[in-house]
Amino acid sequence: MKFNTQLIHGGISFDETTGDVSVPIHMASTFKQHKIGESKYEYSRSGNPTREAVEKLIADLEEGASGFAFASGSAAISTIFTLFSSGDHIVVGNDVYGGTFRLIDSVLKRQGLTFTIVDTRDLEAVENAIQNNTKAIYFETPTNPLLRITDIQAVAKIAADHHLLSIVDNTFASPYIQKPIVLGADIVVHSASKYLGGHSDLIAGLVVTKTAELGQKIGYLQNAIGAILAPQESWLLQRGIKTLALRMQRHQSNAQTIFDYLNAHPQVARVYFPGDPNNSDYALAKKQMHGFGAMISFELQAGLNAEAFVENLKVITLAESLGALESLIEVPAKMTHGAIPRDVRIATGIQDELIRLSVGIEDIDDLIADLDQSFDQLSH
Numbered sequence: 001m002k003f004n005t006q007l008i009h010g011g012i013s014f015d016e017t018t019g020d021v022s023v024p025i026h027m028a029s030t031f032k033q034h035k036i037g038e039s040k041y042e043y044s045r046s047g048n049p050t051r052e053a054v055e056k057l058i059a060d061l062e063e064g065a066s067g068f069a070f071a072s073g074s075a076a077i078s079t080i081f082t083l084f085s086s087g088d089h090i091v092v093g094n095d096v097y098g099g100t101f102r103l104i105d106s107v108l109k110r111q112g113l114t115f116t117i118v119d120t121r122d123l124e125a126v127e128n129a130i131q132n133n134t135k136a137i138y139f140e141t142p143t144n145p146l147l148r149i150t151d152i153q154a155v156a157k158i159a160a161d162h163h164l165l166s167i168v169d170n171t172f173a174s175p176y177i178q179k180p181i182v183l184g185a186d187i188v189v190h191s192a193s194k195y196l197g198g199h200s201d202l203i204a205g206l207v208v209t210k211t212a213e214l215g216q217k218i219g220y221l222q223n224a225i226g227a228i229l230a231p232q233e234s235w236l237l238q239r240g241i242k243t244l245a246l247r248m249q250r251h252q253s254n255a256q257t258i259f260d261y262l263n264a265h266p267q268v269a270r271v272y273f274p275g276d277p278n279n280s281d282y283a284l285a286k287k288q289m290h291g292f293g294a295m296i297s298f299e300l301q302a303g304l305n306a307e308a309f310v311e312n313l314k315v316i317t318l319a320e321s322l323g324a325l326e327s328l329i330e331v332p333a334k335m336t337h338g339a340i341p342r343d344v345r346i347a348t349g350i351q352d353e354l355i356r357l358s359v360g361i362e363d364i365d366d367l368i369a370d371l372d373q374s375f376d377q378l379s380h
């Protein structure tokens with residue numbers, strides 16, 4: 001089955017007993033057992049048919065062995081990190097999601113895990129960061145908000161050569177654009193609150209493992225920790241995923257037009273977009289991704305007010321989050337990345353005036369007109 005068909009018919013897409021073409025929402029905490037130990041489901045934390053449907057679907061979409069659904073992307077990431085024990089060391093990408101950085105810095109370090117933060121685009125730096133007690137390499141690509149691209153295949157190979165797990169947060173791309181497991185990664189994690197859910201109406205996380213053995217470990221931890229996705233949300237997520245391909249096509253075509261517009265705009269100093277042919281990551285993005293995604297970051301010319309620019313927009317919504325139908329815009333330094341100390345943030349390249357845009361699926365003419373009117377106000 002091709003990917004676009006899998007979105008609709010992959011995993012478990014209908015109900016065996018009734019034929020419903022939409023998997024029912026099984027609101028049950030427990031399940032009647034006819035004989036002890038012979039039931040498919042026992043208790044909804046351990047397994048629920050609605051959750052199982054979306055778990056099987058994401059495993060199919062990422063071409064992995066097992067899928068797991070969590071109450072949030074953060075719950076999924078936290079559960080993955082419980083694979084490791086006090087004294088273990090993990091190499092982490094330097095541009096990871098702020099919440100992941102917070103988890104590492106203020107929770108996991110306290111529990112005895114140690115970390116080395118590196119730019120995972122630099123394969124030599126990745127190699128050099130590996131110690132005797134290293135257990136995994138964890139990274140995102142494209143990164144947030146600078147949209148830097150790491151070579152998944154190359155990093156997964158370094159990990160495999162050293163018997164480490166490679167773990168990729170695939171939130172910014174979605175499996176429509178890239179499939180880390182196919183490129184050699186061991187674990188893929190998503191904040192499904194973004195492109196997979198797609199409609200700004202859901203918080204969820206998903207994990208897919210390359211092997212069934214690793215799946216058993218994650219399944220054990222999912223049940224032990226219990227941060228599972230509820231049946232209603234599981235259903236909503238599966239419904240959102242069905243239109244992923246259609247949404248991504250429009251997201252990407254709108255993003256390409258907006259990139260060209262921003263790139264040529266006299267009030268814009270710099271644009272960050274994996275599809276920029278002048279970007280040093282362009283060739284890799286082209287090879288590794290199916291399209292360039294729909295996230296664009298940019299800096300205004302010096303002296304122009306980024307806050308006023310985002311506040312004056314009328315169609316494009318000033319809000320955190322991304323991957324939604326609505327175009328969402330924000331100033332990372334003041335919003336999503338506000339918790340990162342300023343010197344650390346600037347050192348990574350995230351300037352105070354940087355603007356991040358998640359391009360939605362509205363009519364492109366309205367998006368361009370909205371940007372136009374806000375740029376006009378800046379010059380007056």
Ligand SMILES: *Cc1c(COP(=O)(O)O)cnc(C)c1O
Pocket residue numbers: 072073074075097099100140144169171172190191192193194203204205
């Ligand atoms: C949003 C996000 C997360 C966290 O997911 P939640 O669903 O908000 O808990 C993790 N990684 C990335 C890249 C994200 O954008």
